[in-house]
Amino acid sequence: xxxxxxxxxxxxxxxxxxxxxxxxxxxxxxxxxxxxxxxxxxxxxxxxxxxxxxxxxxxxxxxxxxxxxxxxxxxxxxxxxxxxxxxxxxxxxxxxxxxxxxxxxxxxxxxxxx
Amino acid sequence: xxxxxxxxxxxxxxxxxxxxxxxxxxxxxxxxxxxxxxxxxxxxxxxxxxxxxxxxxxxxxxxxxxxxxxxxxxxxxxxxxxxxxxxxxxxxxxxxxxxxxxxxxxxxxxxxxx
Numbered sequence: 324x325x326x327x328x329x330x331x332x333x334x335x336x337x338x339x340x341x342x343x344x345x346x347x348x349x350x351x352x353x354x355x356x357x358x359x360x361x362x363x364x365x366x367x368x369x370x371x372x373x374x375x376x377x378x379x380x381x382x383x384x385x386x387x388x389x390x391x392x393x394x395x396x397x398x399x400x401x402x403x404x405x406x407x408x409x410x411x412x413x414x415x416x417x418x419x420x421x422x423x424x425x426x427x428x429x430x431x432x433x434x435x436x437x
Numbered sequence: 438x439x440x441x442x443x444x445x446x447x448x449x450x451x452x453x454x455x456x457x458x459x460x461x462x463x464x465x466x467x468x469x470x471x472x473x474x475x476x477x478x479x480x481x482x483x484x485x486x487x488x489x490x491x492x493x494x495x496x497x498x499x500x501x502x503x504x505x506x507x508x509x510x511x512x513x514x515x516x517x518x519x520x521x522x523x524x525x526x527x528x529x530x531x532x533x534x535x536x537x538x539x540x541x542x543x544x545x546x547x548x549x550x551x
Binding site: 353354356364365366367368371410412414423424425427428430 | 541
């Protein structure tokens, strides 16, 4: 089967650093994406890792280890506006004509306390 | 603003009725995806279209159907509505199916079935 696991909820303090983990089990793997969704809002694309290592974009970084089937999203200098749900998604098996399935995790609710 | 538009923003209807949700993808995007998100739940992938053709199906009920038109806008039809169909319905788009890892979401349509 194909599955992604991420914690349902993470709590952190404003100004701190938090890491949201994602482990996956898929029959094919082509990369790991992260999306942010504020309550009642639309998911927004944050990052995509196709190769092992750390990708940095401002206060957010995303890491991938293909050998461990594991990735994480790192948020630094947390701000109250970072309170949101974060979804990992794996670009999985190719279905047809260059079509790749995107498999979604259940999401991690990040709660930030002042 | 992702560039993806969805109408209507809100829809209230009764059980047994039929509704149509509309989506226009970002300019230049050929692939459209539909998702359902129930309260405090993750994203459930429903269906994907590319350049007018169905490309992938997720957990879409037989009461639901979709299509993508020559101008690339898409419609999701929900019929014989039940209370459990109340949810946020998102449309997303990507340039091509190979870039499914980077999807841009519309603001969603909130459907309430009474």
